[in-house]
Amino acid sequence: NRPNHFPPGPRALPVIGHLHLLEPLIHHSFRDISSRYGPIIFLRLGSVPCVVASTPELAKELLKTNDLTFSSRQMDSRAITHLTYNSSFAFAPYGPFWKFLKKLSTFELLSSRALSQFHPIRKNELQHLLQHLLNKSKLGESVNVTQELLNLSNNIISRMMLGIRCSGNDSQADDAKTLAREVTQIFGEFNVSDLVWFCRNLDFQGFRKKYEDVHRRFDALLENIITNRELARKKSGGELQAEDLLDMMLDTLEDQNSGVEFTRDTIKALVLYWENPLEFQPERFLKSNGDTVNDTAAVDIRGQHCQLLPFGTGRRSCPGLALAMQELSTTLPAMIQCFEWNLVGPHGEKINGDGAVDMTERPGLTVPRAHDLVCAPVPRQLDIIQHFLIGV
Numbered sequence: 001n002r003p004n005h006f007p008p009g010p011r012a013l014p015v016i017g018h019l020h021l022l023e024p025l026i027h028h029s030f031r032d033i034s035s036r037y038g039p040i041i042f043l044r045l046g047s048v049p050c051v052v053a054s055t056p057e058l059a060k061e062l063l064k065t066n067d068l069t070f071s072s073r074q075m076d077s078r079a080i081t082h083l084t085y086n087s088s089f090a091f092a093p094y095g096p097f098w099k100f101l102k103k104l105s106t107f108e109l110l111s112s113r114a115l116s117q118f119h120p121i122r123k124n125e126l127q128h129l130l131q132h133l134l135n136k137s138k139l140g141e142s143v144n145v146t147q148e149l150l151n152l153s154n155n156i157i158s159r160m161m162l163g164i165r166c167s168g169n170d171s172q173a174d175d176a177k178t179l180a181r182e183v184t185q186i187f188g189e190f191n192v193s194d195l196v197w198f199c200r201n202l203d204f205q206g207f208r209k210k211y212e213d214v215h216r217r218f219d220a221l222l223e224n225i226i227t228n229r230e231l232a233r234k235k236s237g238g239e240l241q242a243e244d245l246l247d248m249m250l251d252t253l254e255d256q257n258s259g260v261e262f263t264r265d266t267i268k269a270l271v272l273y274w275e276n277p278l279e280f281q282p283e284r285f286l287k288s289n290g291d292t293v294n295d296t297a298a299v300d301i302r303g304q305h306c307q308l309l310p311f312g313t314g315r316r317s318c319p320g321l322a323l324a325m326q327e328l329s330t331t332l333p334a335m336i337q338c339f340e341w342n343l344v345g346p347h348g349e350k351i352n353g354d355g356a357v358d359m360t361e362r363p364g365l366t367v368p369r370a371h372d373l374v375c376a377p378v379p380r381q382l383d384i385i386q387h388f389l390i391g392v
């Protein structure tokens with residue numbers, strides 16, 4: 001059932017193809033199949049053909065040398081289309097609409113100018129987090145670090161985008177937080193109807209009902225935020241300076257010379273092949289010149305050498321890299337400089353010793369950890385914390 005020039009792979013079953021070989025942790029299944037059939041394999045996910053490449057050389061071949069050929073995401077998910085107003089940046093096919101959004105995000109929304117403009121928001125949210133950790137430590141309470149970091153990034157992104165916080169005391173913050181979690185969960189879920197053609201109109205997992213409900217609530221929240229902002233802009237008689245990304249996008253909506261269809265829905269939508277891969281060997285990520293590791297080089301997170309690809313590489317690589325790295329390089333050092341972190345077990349008990357952090361994964365778009373990281377923070381030196389709280 002495979003033309004001769006296709007890469008090797010296991011025998012496919014009629015209709016479902018190789019779906020029966022895939023476990024919920026899909027990257028583990030790809031690794032296991034690749035270890036039997038080689039670094040490039042061909043699979044059929046229901047009726048969707050799929051090639052899995054697992055060496056830096058092959059990744060380079062596909063994502064750099066031939067990146068134009070592979071620059072569209074072959075995703076045909078009804079949930080994603082519905083939830084993203086069929087105008088998603090991340091899932092858009094390569095073409096004029098994607099190019100327009102790429103330009104807008106690179107030169108406007110996530111440009112270095114925009115990132116400096118939003119520096120006060122990031123500083124304020126970090127101070128908020130440190131103050132919260134200090135309060136918890138004074139009470140001798142533990143902190144769900146996974147949840148706190150999620151709140152931090154959700155707050156920063158929603159303040160940059162829409163001028164609202166995702167965690168706080170008002171109901172809008174609550175709605176936004178719940179919806180953000182539900183939307184990303186649906187993105188990571190596996191819908192049989194998308195992959196098996198004769199199930200296309202069936203909804204035996206209740207999936208369609210779920211994503212339509214999430215979409216309805218998401219739309220109502222966004223409509224409310226956009227309408228309020230439009231009213232505020234009207235009231236100010238054009239005096240309101242662009243303060244967040246929503247203002248920038250409303251400016252784009254008003255200026256219809258962009259050459260692509262930019263609608264209200266577009267605004268809403270914007271809202272390795274390693275040896276022993278399971279061993280912790282950070283040196284494998286050192287930037288290399290050809291095959292030789294350069295001692296002074298930093299870890300290559302931009303994926304130039306296709307060895308470590310946290311942000312992808314090529315045309316479709318992540319436009320949020322600069323923002324993510326700015327956040328990471330301030331938040332992590334601040335948390336480590338200000339506090340010692342004692343691991344807390346599932347029953348609230350303090351855990352001593354090394355290597356006790358549970359790194360088990362659960363399925364999801366971002367390879368999330370199965371169990372949240374819970375720790376008890378202990379302040380190192382109060383004057384260091386005060387320094388951060390006053391002037392990060």
Ligand code: HEM
Nearest residue numbers: 089090091310311312313315316317318319320321323324
């Ligand atoms: C540590 C944080 C982050 C990681 C690890 C990450 C990772 C990724 C990865 C792996 C991709 C797919 C790349 C590919 O297909 O080659 C991606 C795409 C994308 N990311 Fe990120 N990302 C992060 C933060 C962000 C942030 C902060 C934003 C925006 C505020 C963002 C916006 C996007 C968008 C819009 C795409 C789709 C780009 C396209 O399809 O052309 N990401 N990201």
